[in-house]
Amino acid sequence: MKLLIVEDSALMRRVLRENFADQDDLEIEFARDGEDALDKLAQFEPDVITLDINMPKMDGLTCLAHIMEIRPCPVIMLSSLTERGAMATFEALELGAVDFVAKPDGTVSVDMSSVMDELKRKIRMATQTRARTRRSMRAGAKPRVSKASAAPAQRTRFPNCAASELLLIGSSTGGPGAVQTILEDIPADFPLPILISQHMPPKFTAAFSHRLNEACAVDVVELSETCPLQPGTVYLAAGGRDVVVRRKLKRLVAETVPSDPKYVWHPSVSRMVDSALDHVEARKLIGVMLTGMGDDGSEEMARIHKEGGATIAESEETAAVFGMPGQLIEKGGATCVLPVQKIAGELLRWTENTIPARRRQCS
Incomplete structure (x- = not known):
């Protein structure tokens, strides 16, 4: 596998070179900045690119836009763990980056050991993804359809969701764009609260919730404390923590709790859904x-x-990565299988006769 690492810091290039020394099946080329990366794009023909955001001459976002124009391939952004770094990262995901890794110590991180396993895993996973922008996906670019995705797409039944109380969404790699695609088509009077666990580190979910709130008709908030669940509101689990559903005084609430090491990913989708099932009948839940x-x-x-x-x-x-939805399908757990741009419409059809949770609690 050919890996192009774009990093302007000589110290960081040395640190990354040392950390990749044990990866015998990787052919690695380094670029000093965005202009150097574009020069090497054609001659090296990388399978995957890691791209720093803050660089002289040509910054990472400008370089990414050119990559997607000249020779699209999977790009993983190396971001600083700051609010500014988070906002730039979401711009990169909008432009077509498939994922990101947050440097633990800012723009120049001498100690990359804490994130190297994550970076190596995401680099190898990136070869299975398709480089594309969210805009092209929404514009209806014709994607490939495999037998695995097409076979279960036939609906066996139209679910009765009139009594539904809560919508749960789980996502990971490629998820920010998919989540935004869905929420942009959800109206402000949606009758259910929406609870989302998106795998993401701390500080990034605040920026993501702000970005979603600006783009969508529904209210979007980062869940940073115990909160009653209201219809027409989206609650995004705080990065690096987990969210659980409780019932207090007959009302559904969501609580943010420290991450549990028994779960691999955080915020944990498994823990969120499991807690919801403890307090809400399955027939009153919708999962995406x-x-x-x-x-x-x-x-x-x-x-x-x-x-x-x-x-x-x-x-x-x-799906940028078909792991999580593919596993749900394999377990026979999908009522239907849909491309992301059709999910919101299906949710609206399912819930058109649903009594809003607020009215249900008052009756």
Whole structure:
């Protein structure tokens, strides 16, 4: 596999070279800045690129835009763990980056050991993704359809969601764009609260929730404390922590809690859905599983489906990584399988006769 590392700091290039020394199957080329990266793009023909954001001559976002124009390939952004770094990262995901890794100590991180396992894993996973922008996905670019994604797409039933109380969404790699695509088509009077676990580090979810709130009709908030769940509001689990559902004084609430090491990914989709099932009948839950590697939440969402609730798995044709939705389908847990741009419409059809939670609690 050919890996192009774009990093302006000589010290960081040396640190990364040392950390990749044990990866015998990687052919690595370094670029000093964005202009150097574009020069090497054609001659080296990388399979994956890691791209720093803050660079002289040509910054990472400008370089990324040129890469997607000249020779699209999977790009992983190396971001600083700051609010400014988070905002730039979401711009990069909008432009077509498939994922990001946050440097632990800012723009120049001598100690990369804490994130190297994550970076190596995401580099190898990136070869399975398709480089594309969210805008092209929404514009209806014709994607490939595999037998794996097409076979389960036939609906076996139209679920009865009139009594639904809560919509749960889980996503990981490629998820920010998918989540925004769905929420942009959800109206402000949506009858259910929406709870989202998106795998993301601390500080990034605040920027993501702000970005979503600006773009969507529904209110979007980062869940940073115990909060009653209101219809027409989206609650994004805080990065690096988990979210659980409780019932207090007959009302559903969401609590942010320290991450539990028994779960691999955080915020954990499995823990979110499992806690919801403890306090809400499965038939009153709707689950949506979006792009991401691994199987976080697949078993629990399959339980929603098997116990009378409704679930949607994002289809392989739009998923950046088909791991999480693919696992839900394999477990027989998907009511239907849809490309991401059709999920909101299906949710609106399912819930058009649903009594809003606020009115239900007052009756």
